[in-house]
Amino acid sequence: METDKKHAFLDKFQELEKYLRIEYVNGSYKESTFMGTLFRIRGRKENKIIANPHYFDTLQQAAQLRNIIVHNSDVAEPTDRFMKRFFQVVNNILHPIKVVDIMVPIQQIKKLSLDATIGEAIQLMETTGYSKIPVFSGYELQGVFTEKSLYYCLSLDRDAVITKNRLLHDLLKAIDLDGVPAKYFAFIAKNATAFQALGYFRRDFKEKNKLEMLFVTPSGKREESILGILTLSDIERAL
Known part of the structure; x- marks a missing residue:
């Protein structure tokens, strides 16, 4: 169960990372880090969700957690509460809610x-x-x-x-x-x-x-x- 949760988290993170590279850096992998991409997007105000301090903090925590899991999967795992919040932020970025x-x-x-x-x-x-x-x-x-x-x-x-x-x-x-x-x-x-x-x-x-x-x-x-x-x-x- 814990492994499934980690895999779901990593898959969602990878989906977001791929989207940001395609949408904001033309698919380039020259940007050294995920957070580097996020900071640039926020600084240029290219995405209102990422520019939001609350959501940016969630993404920053997700990046830190991803690094910990990748390098030592036994050290940490995402909580249900964090998974729900992270998935909501990512889905809002990938599939923005429209006024209509x-x-x-x-x-x-x-x-x-x-x-x-x-x-x-x-x-x-x-x-x-x-x-x-x-x-x-x-x-x-x-x-x-x-x-x-x-x-x-x-x-x-x-x-x-x-x-x-x-x-x-x-x-x-x-x-x-x-x-x-x-x-x-x-x-x-x-x-x-x-x-x-x-x-x-x-x-x-x-x-x-x-x-x-x-x-x-x-x-x-x-x-x-x-x-x-x-x-x-x-x-x-x-x-």
Whole structure:
């Protein structure tokens, strides 16, 4: 059993090493060490997973363990916990999770049309527990109704009369993505990786903004059809 575990670990390590040489050094074996390749990839930020300190540390530990096992197989063996972590990191490198794989498809999104009323929007928020409701005109995204939309509406027009029967179309300036709500949302391509999506939220956090949701389109352009949505919690569950 222990031998099988070591073989599985070494096979996975070899698979990763071969991939990195092909992907980043054109199959060359001039690079003296595995860690030398990793440090270069991290330094050039060529792979977001390898550049992540937590995952890099796992790979570094794996390299050290590999060397110990190869030179003296009786000295050490990988634990089940480490094997699980190492395999997850390697699989994320070899087969990156794509945004399209973890997004909430447009068909499953609770959404409204511009012809819906404010009352309907509020009721949908209450029944679903969602604080943000995308608003569409056909298949085209027009904006997002949030808990602050009515406040935005009044800030744009202090004389505005807001009733439950008013249409969302009347609030278009307050909910469209050209105005105040724009900083809370961004667009990303369906084939972007989960780590690239995570980068949006991390960058936004550093800039002290409040990105809440990514809209997924074929190539990340706003004018394209919305395929789904992605939140930080969706990404964290996947990774």
